[in-house]
Amino acid sequence: MILEQLVSFSNIYGSNEELVLAGGGNTSAKDGDVMYIKGSGTQLATITADGFVKMNRAALAEIFKKEYPADDAEREAQALADLSAARMPGEESKRPSVETLLHALFDKTFVLHLHPALVNGLTCSKGGEAVAREILGDEFIWVDACKPGYILSKICYDKMEEYKAKYGKQADIIILQNHGIFFAADSVDELDEMLVDVLCKLRERVTVDPFFDSGDYDGEKAQKCFDVIYDIYGDDAVITYEPSLESIKYASSPEAAAAVMKPFTPDHIVYCKAEPVYGFCNACIRGAINEYEEEKGYKPKIIIIKDCGYFAVDMTPKGSETAALLFNDALKVATYAESFGGVLPMSDELSDFITNWEVEAYRQKQNA
């Protein structure tokens, strides 16, 4: 019954583009000694009972009591090994979500974790925490941006302990700066009420909305840009061109684009690379892309061009489409953030850490 409910609400939220994009977000449910958590590589929209990994709750609780090495790579490798060892017998072929420990923190039956653009307008803004206090009072825990993986789980664990000591109960909402939000409840209806409540309260505060209707773009210049991009990336490259009102607004000048030149959340780094490149025209974009590649060792996925909007480039249709989907999300986040004190992107240090962590994870997957 609990597992059926979990699958059902995961599919419902996962099919709503305002709430979930690509493989983002995850869900869990606890049933006695067991916790079901979304498997890594599954999507909420289509997940079935088999996509959830059965975890031993007692073994998960032990992980928070253990001391881990300070070195990033050693610590994450050990914590990952302990997480794998916490799978129930018969689950060895599945990989639990990297955010499993955050779900294990809550005692409540159901946990829902999302990265909606509206919520991230708040989490990626200068006034985020203050606005969250105004609308939610003491009903949540705020966590400043930090390294993902075990470190994040441990910080949340410590904050949850502090909260319990102060209020005599657990917090049911955790808001992660530059990342997203967690909700916990004993029933699916309650979970839904909490989500709707937060979204409505944020909506009431929004003064500027993002618009994705087609904008007034320079078609001739855009065509020339296509030619230059194919020339640099090769004829096999797949380009998704986004001449939306929102895209053209941020492309209008380097000053306007500054709001979206740094990543807001890990999703943006994973699907769009940490930073886009900006160019004034088809003539100067070649030099800008070359310079970017020399500096970073890879080509940009997002190319913003004045009066044209942006181009999302990848070698597969899915990669190109997903990059555009997530960069549109970044544009939404930037616009919503205007209502909450202005944009607050991730620090360069954190962005570099996630970029390298991703590369490392990817490399490991390739070698496995």
Ligand SMILES: [Zn+2]
């Ligand atoms: Zn997340």
